[in-house]
Amino acid sequence: MTKLNKKEKELVHLLKENARLSSEDLGQMVGLPSSKVQSLIQSWQKDGIILKHTTLFNEEKLESTHDTIRALIEVSIRPEKKTGFDAIARRICKHPNVIDHYLISGNYDFLIIVEGKSLQEISSFVSNTLASIENVRSTGTHFILKKYKENGIALGTEEMENRILVSA
Amino acid sequence: MSPGFSHLIETIPSSGIRRFFDLVASSKDVISLGVGEPDFPTPWPAREEAISSIEQGLTSYTSNSGLIECRRAIAAYIEERFGATYGPEKEIIITNGVSEGVDITLRTLLNPGDEVIVPEPNYVCYAPLIQLAGGKVVAIDTSQTGFLPNKQAIKSAITAKTKAIILCSPNNPTGQVIPKKILKDIADLAENHDFWVIADEIYAELSYDEPFVSFAALEGTFPRTILMNGFSKAFAMTGWRLGYLCAPQEFIARALKIHQYSALCAPIMAQYAAIQALQGMKVVQDMRRSYEMRRNLFVGRLNEMGLDTAMPKGAFYCFPSIQKTGLSSEEFALKLLEKARVAVVPGSVFGLGGEGYVRCCYATHIDLLKEALTRISNFLKKR
Known part of the structure; x- marks a missing residue:
């Protein structure tokens, strides 16, 4: 560190x-x-502290990305001997549909954010890829309907554009 | 024909800033460095508090001097931050911005013909409000002394009619901060010659290089000091119109007579928001550092391109000299607007000593500041 x-x-x-x-x-x-x-x-x-420089888009304003769908998936895991959650996590997060992957406290173990071109693509990822991994006990899928804030930036809301141009 | 107007109002020139605003507003694709307010919206907790006060139906008048909870919070804040002690019951009035505070202060203090010393360049409201209160402006040019008033200059401006001096520090438009040594000189002069010191410290939180010294915190200044501050700049609350006056009880009791008849009280929801705002000093620090970093870049680049600019120590303005261009500050501002589409404010509108300078506000997005710098630099090269 x-x-x-x-x-x-x-x-x-x-x-x-x-x-x-x-x-x-x-x-x-x-x-x-x-x-x-x-x-x-x-x-x-x-040192791999900076991984890359990217650009943050407001996807809702881009027609070309309108057809991507995101979902949050809760995953319950039976931890494996020796490797605990880590080995399973490595298998899951390699998948290209997975955008973010966290181990969390609470009622389930992993929170995964996945992206796909359609509901079918995501549900197929869940049933064919995720649920079939050994030691994955259960999954719960929540499709994202609307984004209000992402990466600390509230989307499409306030900017100080109404300041008067010249003031005392 | 109308029935006519006050003779006094006819002697007040219309605001130079206002004229320039009309011009800027009618131009396209302009980057404005002419603004006079933060580029942050009010921090959310204060906004939420105001919303909640409205939801609860707290929509009434408050006492003339403001909610006692709000005055207590202000008293605790200025004691902790600046070491100045005022009693919330009888020594503080919450005003509709510092602007109202300046107005009622002058009307409370001045008799016809009384003189008020104003070190200039300075914020634009003082001179007209002094005149409207029946006083006479005695301006001192600080441009030869680093935009700081000095003892000698003030001394030579003092007459038997001197009633007060107005200090705005950190200063709008120059960004300079009056150091403790000079504040002490002013305190001595005020005591020896018996005049009031009106200390407008609205930018006190935006002091970058050294901890801010409040005039009101100096020993022995209490009986003749009127301290003014507010929420607009440090807490990004310009539109809420909330300031405060702190002064001895004998002053406050008289100022309250004007405030109660002309304003009644400050908006209650703004007062609740302010109580909450005072709980969030971390965000004030973050905003200050953000201005400071933009100051470093902007002023550094102006000097690199040959516009001599003293490093401002506070507020969010800098005051570059444009004398090398051979243009007057108004000509410079007009040409820069027309040719480079960057708006700055001619220094001449800020009184004596402002000619030859322009005011630039760097409380603007860093990308826009950089673009403005490029445009100014190209403008200078083409001349």
Whole structure:
């Protein structure tokens, strides 16, 4: 585990918000030389701390992705000797339909978020792939009807667009 | 023909900012650095509290000076944050923004012909409100002293008619913060020459490089100090219109006479929201750091492109010098708007010493700030 100082934490925060800031921008903002920012980012990439830089889309505004469907699946597991949940989890999360996969506390064990092109694709994933894995005891599937907030960003709601342009 | 108007109001010029606003509003694809408010919406807990107060039917007037719970929360906050002690019962009035606070303060203090010293450049409301209250503005130009009032300049502005000085620190439009040493000088002058100090500290939470020193926290200043602050800037609550006045009881009792007849009270839902807002200082810190980081980038780049800009120590404005361009601040602002589609506010609207500068607000999304910087830089290269 890498321990971060205050400025490094701020860099992480800024990059999570906006990956397009240059090392010059970031350095000026937090008060570090840009060369230092550059070498930090490079070492984070090398150490697998930064996995990749992606773009967050508002999918609801994109016709091409309108036909994807997401579901949350609760999965109960009978843990295996020695490997517990981990070996089963590795098998499940390799599947391309699986977007997110968590071990959680409470009434069931795994929470899996899956994506598919149709209800059929997801239900086939559940019945043919997931439920057939040994030691998967039961599953419960919840299809997502509407997204209100994702990755900390409320979708399609507030922006300060109504500020008056020039004020005292 | 109408029956006519007050002679006094005819002597007040219309706001320079207002004229410029009309121009900006009619232009397309403009990045505005002319705003004067946070780019964050009010933190959700305060909004939820207001919603809940409305749901509960708490929609009445409050006492003239404001909900006692809200005044208690304010008193505890300014004591803890700034070390200034005011009694919630008799030494605080909750106003409709600091703007109302300035107005009633001046009307409470001034007799016809009384003089009020205003270090300028400064926020645009002081001079007109002094005139409307029957007073006379005695402006001091601070542009040669780092946009800070100094003892000598104030001293030479003092006459037998001097009734008060108005300080806005951290300052709109320059972003400069009056250091403790100068505050103490001002406190001495006020005591020796017997005048009031009106301390508008609305940007107090937005002080970046050093802990903020409130004038009201200095020893011995209490009897002649009127402290003004509010929720607009630090708590991103501009539209709620909520400020407060803290002062000795003899002042508050008189100011309350104007407030009770002209405003009655501040909106009750805003007061409930404010009580909640004061519980959430973490988000205030986060917003402050966000402005600070944008300040570092924006002011750094302005200097790199040759617009000399003193590093502002507070608020969310910077005040670059445009003197090298040979343009007046109004010409610069108009040309920048027309050619580069970036709106800034001409420094001349902020009084003496503002000519030769423009005010830029960096409380704007970082991508827009960067685009604005590119546009300003191209504009300067083409000249």
